Amino acid sequence: MRSSDGKWFLTRVKRTIYGYQMIADGDRVAIGVSGGKDSAALLYIMKLFQKHSPLKVDLVAIYVDLGWPSDPAPLHKLAEGLEIELHIEKTAIAKVVFERRKEKNPCALCANLRRGALHQAAKTLGCSRVALGHHLDDAVQTMMLNVIYTGHIDTFKPVTYLDRRDLYLIRPLIQLPENALAALSRRENLPLLKNPCPVSGKTKRNEMADLLNELKVRYPDLLEKCRSALIGSPFWAN
16 A cells, blocks of 8 residues: 655645544444545545544445345455455345336436435444545535525535434545546556446536536636635534
C-alpha cells in the first residue's frame, strides 16, 4: 500500500472525520462496498486512516448481494489485500424489485431495501458506524436533484444518526471530488465489479452527473466553491 504519494486526500479525509466527530476510539465501523470505484477507494482510504490515526478502529467491509449473477472474487481480493474482513449479505432484492414488484422506476425501492440490508448486517456484526462512499460530486448532484425535481434545497449530511437502528451513517469522502477517487482507483489498480443492474447509467442521478460535468468544464472551480458553500451552510452543520 503506497501512502506517501497521496497524503493530500488522506489529510482532507482526516479533517472530515475529526471535524464532524465521525468516529470515536474503539468503534467498529462497517464499510459499505458495492464493487464500484468509490466504495473501493473508501475501503482503501479507511485502511490508511486506521493505520495513521491514534484512534483504535476496527473495520469490516459489507457487500449487499442483490441476487444478480456475479462473481465476488474481486471484492475478496480487495479486502484480503487490505487485511479487512469481508461480509457478504445475500438478498433477493433484484428479484423483489424487477420480478415481483416490476417497478418502472426501481432505484428508490432498490436503494431502500439495500440500505435496510446493510444496516441490519452492520448491527449483526456489532458495528456502531456505517461508512458510505459518497463524495463531493454526489453531494452536489443530490442538491441539484432536489432543486430541479422537488423544488427545495437539500443534500445528505456528513453524519446522520438512525435512532431506530442506533447507528451512525458517516461519509468520510464527502469533501473529496469524484475524479480524485477515480485516479486513486486507477493508480492502486483496485479490483472492481461490473454493475449488473439493467438500469445502470440510465437514472436521473446520471443526468445530474452529466450536467455537473458540463458545468465543471465551464467553471473549473465549481466543486470547490460548492464545498465551501456547503461547509458554511446548515446542511453540513456539525
